[in-house]
Amino acid sequence: MSKQIHVAVGVIQDSNDRILIAKRPHHLHQGGKWEFPGGKVEKQETTSEALIRELKEEVNLDVASTTPLMEIHHDYGDKKVFLDVHRVTNFSGIAIGVEGQRVEWVKISQLSQYEFPEANKVILEKILS
Numbered sequence: 001m002s003k004q005i006h007v008a009v010g011v012i013q014d015s016n017d018r019i020l021i022a023k024r025p026h027h028l029h030q031g032g033k034w035e036f037p038g039g040k041v042e043k044q045e046t047t048s049e050a051l052i053r054e055l056k057e058e059v060n061l062d063v064a065s066t067t068p069l070m071e072i073h074h075d076y077g078d079k080k081v082f083l084d085v086h087r088v089t090n091f092s093g094i095a096i097g098v099e100g101q102r103v104e105w106v107k108i109s110q111l112s113q114y115e116f117p118e119a120n121k122v123i124l125e126k127i128l129s
C-alpha cells in the first residue's frame, strides 16, 4: 500500500477573475495536462507555507496568504494523492513558468476548455458553481 502524497494546490485568482494554470511537463505524473500550480508539502511545513514556497519556485509569484478551499483524496492507481486546495488572491509579481512550463491566465468561463487530471474535476465544479 503506497502512502498518499500530500499536495498543496493553489487556485490563484486575479482582480479580473482569471485563474492561473500551468501545463505539467510530459515526463511527470499526469504529464501534458493542465494543473493548478503547487507541489508536495514537506515535513514541518503547513499547507500554506508549502504553497507559498511552491508558487515562488514554480511560477515566480510572491504570495502573502492563502485560504483553504477544499480537500480531495484521489487514487490514480499508480499514485494516491491528497490535494489540499487553497485559494490565493493576495499575491504580487508576474507569473512565469520558472521550470519552462507554459502558464496561462484563464477566464473562469473558459476553464472547462482545458484538460486537467481526474482529481481536479471537483475543483472545477466548485470554481464554476
Ligand SMILES: Nc1nc2c([nH]c(=O)n2[C@@H]2O[C@H](COP(=O)(O)OP(=O)(O)OP(=O)(O)O)[C@@H](O)[C@H]2O)c(=O)[nH]1
Pocket (backbone or CB within 6 Å): 005, 007, 008, 009, 028, 029, 030, 034, 035, 036, 037, 038, 039, 040, 041, 079, 081, 083, 117, 118, 119, 120
Ligand atoms: N500541482 C498539482 N498537482 C496535482 C494537481 N492535480 C493532481 O492530481 N496533482 C497531482 O499531485 C501530485 C504532486 O504534484 P507535483 O508534481 O506538482 O509535486 P511537486 O511540484 O512537489 O513535484 P516534485 O516534488 O516531483 O518536484 C502529482 O502526482 C500530480 O499528478 C494539480 O492541479 N496541481
Ligand SMILES: [Mg+2]
Pocket (backbone or CB within 6 Å): 037, 038, 039, 040, 058
Ligand atoms: Mg508542482
